Amino acid sequence: MFLFGIIYALPNLSPPDPAVQVSLQSAGDSFDSRLVQSVKNIARNEGISDENIEINQKSLLLRTDSYDEQIKLKDELRRELGPDYVVALNLAYSTPDWLQNLNASPLKLGLDLRGGIYFLLEVDTDSLIETRLEANAEDFKRRLREGSLKFRSIESDKESVTFLFATDEDKSDSLSFLRGFLTDFEIIEESESFKIKFSREGITSIQDYAVQQNLTTLRNRVNELGVSEPVVQREGAKRISVQLPGIQDTAEAKKIIGKTANLEFRLEANNRTLRSRKEPFDFRGVSVDLEKNIIISGDKVADANVGYDESGFPQVNITLDGEGGAKMHRSTRNNVGRKMAVLFIERKSAAKEVVLPNGTLDLIIEPVITKRVISLATIQSALPNRFRITGLDSPNEASELALLLRAGALAAPMEFVEESTVGPSLGAENIRLGVQSLILGLFLVLIFMVVYYKIFGLFANIAVIFNLILITAIMSILSATLTLPGIAGIVLTVGMAVDANVLIFSRIREELKSNSRATDAIIAGYDRAFVTILDANITTLIVAVILYAIGTGPIKGFAITLSIGIVTSMFTSILGTRAMVSLIYRKNNVRRLWI
Amino acid sequence: MNFNLDFLRFRFIALIASVSFILVSLTTISIQQLQLGLDFTGGTLVEVGFSETVDPEEIRTYLEGKQIDALVQAFGSDKDLLIKIPSSENIENANIVIDSLQQQYSFQLRRSGFVGPQVGGELRDQGGLGLLAALLVMMIYIMFRFQYKFAIGAVVALFHDVLIVLGIFSILRLEFDLSVLAALMAVIGYSLNDTIVVSDRIRENFRAKRKLNSEQVINRSLNNTLGRTLITSLTTLLVLFSLLFLGGEIIRNFAIALSIGVVVGTYSSIYVLTNVLLSMNITADDLAERTKDSFDDGMP
Numbered sequence: 001m002f003l004f005g006i007i008y009a010l011p012n013l014s015p016p017d018p019a020v021q022v023s024l025q026s027a028g029d030s031f032d033s034r035l036v037q038s039v040k041n042i043a044r045n046e047g048i049s050d051e052n053i054e055i056n057q058k059s060l061l062l063r064t065d066s067y068d069e070q071i072k073l074k075d076e077l078r079r080e081l082g083p084d085y086v087v088a089l090n091l092a093y094s095t096p097d098w099l100q101n102l103n104a105s106p107l108k109l110g111l112d113l114r115g116g117i118y119f120l121l122e123v124d125t126d127s128l129i130e131t132r133l134e135a136n137a138e139d140f141k142r143r144l145r146e147g148s149l150k151f152r153s154i155e156s157d158k159e160s161v162t163f164l165f166a167t168d169e170d171k172s173d174s175l176s177f178l179r180g181f182l183t184d185f186e187i188i189e190e191s192e193s194f195k196i197k198f199s200r201e202g203i204t205s206i207q208d209y210a211v212q213q214n215l216t217t218l219r220n221r222v223n224e225l226g227v228s229e230p231v232v233q234r235e236g237a238k239r240i241s242v243q244l245p246g247i248q249d250t251a252e253a254k255k256i257i258g259k260t261a262n263l264e265f266r267l268e269a270n271n272r273t274l275r276s277r278k279e280p281f282d283f284r285g286v287s288v289d290l291e292k293n294i295i296i297s298g299d300k301v302a303d304a305n306v307g308y309d310e311s312g313f314p315q316v317n318i319t320l321d322g323e324g325g326a327k328m329h330r331s332t333r334n335n336v337g338r339k340m341a342v343l344f345i346e347r348k349s350a351a352k353e354v355v356l357p358n359g360t361l362d363l364i365i366e367p368v369i370t371k372r373v374i375s376l377a378t379i380q381s382a383l384p385n386r387f388r389i390t391g392l393d394s395p396n397e398a399s400e401l402a403l404l405l406r407a408g409a410l411a412a413p414m415e416f417v418e419e420s421t422v423g424p425s426l427g428a429e430n431i432r433l434g435v436q437s438l439i440l441g442l443f444l445v446l447i448f449m450v451v452y453y454k455i456f457g458l459f460a461n462i463a464v465i466f467n468l469i470l471i472t473a474i475m476s477i478l479s480a481t482l483t484l485p486g487i488a489g490i491v492l493t494v495g496m497a498v499d500a501n502v503l504i505f506s507r508i509r510e511e512l513k514s515n516s517r518a519t520d521a522i523i524a525g526y527d528r529a530f531v532t533i534l535d536a537n538i539t540t541l542i543v544a545v546i547l548y549a550i551g552t553g554p555i556k557g558f559a560i561t562l563s564i565g566i567v568t569s570m571f572t573s574i575l576g577t578r579a580m581v582s583l584i585y586r587k588n589n590v591r592r593l594w595i
Numbered sequence: 596m597n598f599n600l601d602f603l604r605f606r607f608i609a610l611i612a613s614v615s616f617i618l619v620s621l622t623t624i625s626i627q628q629l630q631l632g633l634d635f636t637g638g639t640l641v642e643v644g645f646s647e648t649v650d651p652e653e654i655r656t657y658l659e660g661k662q663i664d665a666l667v668q669a670f671g672s673d674k675d676l677l678i679k680i681p682s683s684e685n686i687e688n689a690n691i692v693i694d695s696l697q698q699q700y701s702f703q704l705r706r707s708g709f710v711g712p713q714v715g716g717e718l719r720d721q722g723g724l725g726l727l728a729a730l731l732v733m734m735i736y737i738m739f740r741f742q743y744k745f746a747i748g749a750v751v752a753l754f755h756d757v758l759i760v761l762g763i764f765s766i767l768r769l770e771f772d773l774s775v776l777a778a779l780m781a782v783i784g785y786s787l788n789d790t791i792v793v794s795d796r797i798r799e800n801f802r803a804k805r806k807l808n809s810e811q812v813i814n815r816s817l818n819n820t821l822g823r824t825l826i827t828s829l830t831t832l833l834v835l836f837s838l839l840f841l842g843g844e845i846i847r848n849f850a851i852a853l854s855i856g857v858v859v860g861t862y863s864s865i866y867v868l869t870n871v872l873l874s875m876n877i878t879a880d881d882l883a884e885r886t887k888d889s890f891d892d893g894m895p
Contacts, residue, residue: 421707423706495830495833540785
């Protein structure tokens with residue numbers, strides 16, 4: 001246990017260095033020696049020697065001495081290497097190999113200690129629900145028409161779709177015809193009309209879909225930023241949090257996270273298309289001409305997923321919303337036999353050098369728009385709002401296309417509801433202050449304990465220090481993130497961890513006073529104090545768990561270290577000190593305890 | 596330490612003191628209210644560090660000229676400024692402030708933040724709910740482990756502690772943000788710790804010393820635990836003071852809240868709990884050992 005604690009706490013002794021990472025924009029390529037050489041040259045100009053450059057398969061890592069140097073080097077590398085390479089701020093760990101083999105790694109630092117940006121985004125699912133209702137209303141209209149069922153009107157609003165009929169009979173006929181498609185809905189029947197609304201499960205599934213979808217899109221976008229260890233995760237029902245360590249420029253980050261990639265459905269140009277209405281695009285290395293006219297764009301895609309046709313070939317099933325379905329139907333009706341292309345439009349950002357009016361050079365980030373055809377398929381018949389793209393080579397291609405159709409655009413719009421940026425200097429300061437106050441607090445407590453409880457105080461001190469090692473080790477193993485409130489939690493644990501020992505030692509003193517023998521006093525002291533310690537710690541643990549459950553970021557950090565601290569301190573201050581005590585006072589004939 | 600103090604002689608004075616503290620706290624909270632932080636109100640915050648001393652008023656006037664209505668205050672040192680735009684709904688505000696300042700001054704961005712109004716409201720509700728949930732769960736636990744009179748005593752003591760900390764924050768106009776809420780939760784945990792240690796001893800003494808009356812038992816128990824109570828408060832305060840003086844601005848209010856809480860919590864475990872117990876006529880019969888109490892097995 002002791003050894004375990006030491007080993008897993010050990011990597012924290014050597015803090016990671018600030019570093020700059022150079023990696024390739026696309027995964028397929030590999031580094032050539034020329035690039036490595038030019039990176040080395042740039043680094044040398046910035047005063048970084050070759051031994052600080054680590055060459056991995058897919059990336060180069062350059063260690064720097066300070067955070068200022070790190071940012072300077074990043075800017076320099078971006079300028080020299082151009083947009084083909086991702087240059088990102090990173091941290092270089094200096095954990096020795098034998099520790100890495102045991103999966104031991106240092107604590108992750110929170111944004112407040114490391115510097116970086118935090119965003120909280122809220123997904124606007126209401127608008128998606130509205131779009132879905134519209135799409136469904138169009139679909140039901142078509143089905144009823146195809147089934148030759150009579151209806152007066154079908155209208156959708158924000159929350160519901162109302163079906164009006166001339167007679168009650170028409171209503172029940174239509175209802176029983178549609179019933180199979182209405183599983184996600186709640187049906188409210190009235191005379192000569194009925195209304196459908198999404199059921200609670202229906203709404204939850206739409207929300208889940210939208211958040212999941214936006215999460216995927218955001219991950220893709222965040223990867224473009226070239227940040228090391230970004231965290232993109234769902235928070236509650238409708239929110240997504242994004243953590244970008246090391247980045248300072250909120251404006252740039254927001255632009256990329258909030259950007260809109262898009263899709264366009266266009267017809268392939270034929271010999272009747274005017275030259276001025278044509279536009280050439282690349283499709284798998286071949287140039288194809290498309291009409292400039294856009295049938296619909298990607299925001300009209302309500303859903304896209306992979307399916308298989310009767311003979312087992314992969315296909316992509318696409319569902320459009322009401323408006324998109326109508327447009328698609330109109331355009332394809334007269335163009336059966338022609339080919340339709342799906343065009344993917346992406347806004348990336350690239351660094352560009354500009355000369356400011358005062359003559360200095362500055363690096364600005366500007367959008368680069370790329371357009372490419374991701375699918376070209378023959379129109380077999382007039383397309384309704386649900387159709388499929390076939391003729392795909394492999395299931396992989398199908399799922400990639402479906403992903404792009406879905407991930408290209410956000411499923412539902414998002415809004416920034418929280419943002420915070422911490423500069424690297426403040427982060428470093430927070431670490432310094434946190435550690436300083438921890439050391440001072442620890443020091444004061446240790447001295448007090450030795451003065452007051454003598455040798456027993458020493459036992460308690462060893463237990464407290466071991467407790468700190470254990471907390472660090474467990475947090476490293478759980479790869480929990482250390483934040484400033486987390487440090488406060490640890491500091492507080494130090495104060496409270498001695499409480500258990502104080503309880504035990506006061507009991508032992510009391511027992512000694514009532515003339516118990518030394519060994520009996522020790523046993524009674526530990527036994528009697530145990531119940532109290534257990535009660536006290538369980539209640540504090542309950543508070544910590546509630547804090548964790550309701551808290552967000554900073555409070556969670558505090559709750560985590562506090563709960564780990566409570567559990568480990570029970571272990572070290574009861575079992576740990578007892579082991580030491582029985583080791584020293586092993587014999588039954590101890591006369592006096594130095595307490 | 597061996598004490599033989601007659602605590603309960605002062606119990607009516609303590610009762611009056613506690614009641615007046617609570618009344619003062621409630622009054623100030625309702626009149627002056629709490630200075631809620633950005634976490635709860637929503638709004639924009641920018642902290643910037645200059646290389647030399649700056650006058651907050653100068654920056655405020657400058658920003659006003661740029662149509663930005665902001666609160667500007669020195670933060671920590673006179674080179675650091677905290678710029679706040681309360682309850683703004685525009686996430687771009689932080690960037691607007693930074694851009695406008697950059698046109699005129701050179702500085703280092705230390706941190707910036709935006710909390711949307713919806714998030715602020717939620718955090719406020721969640722925080723209040725969390726405090727209540729914590730109190731409720733405690734009460735159930737103590738009812739189960741001790742007896743309902745102790746549960747009521749403990750919860751009254753916790754309310755007492757939380758209210759007084761809030762009252763002091765309101766009087767001193769200290770900012771109440773998420774970290775202070777966390778500190779309040781820690782105060783609950785801490786004060787409960789004390790209360791349980793005292794309760795435990797009261798229970799033990801009621802069972803062991805049947806000849807004494809209730810007041811004598813409680814007095815004896817308070818004397819038994821006084822040494823431990825004081826030492827633990829002292830060690831915790833040692834650590835908190837080091838946080839207070841070295842921990843930096845961000846952690847300061849957290850340390851203040853917790854320090855007040857530790858002092859008040861120590862007091863409440865001595866007087867508030869016992870006052871409640873005595874006013875409910877606690878007797879040894881309330882704590883008669885149940886036939887099967889596995890936790891007490893093996894104890895002499």
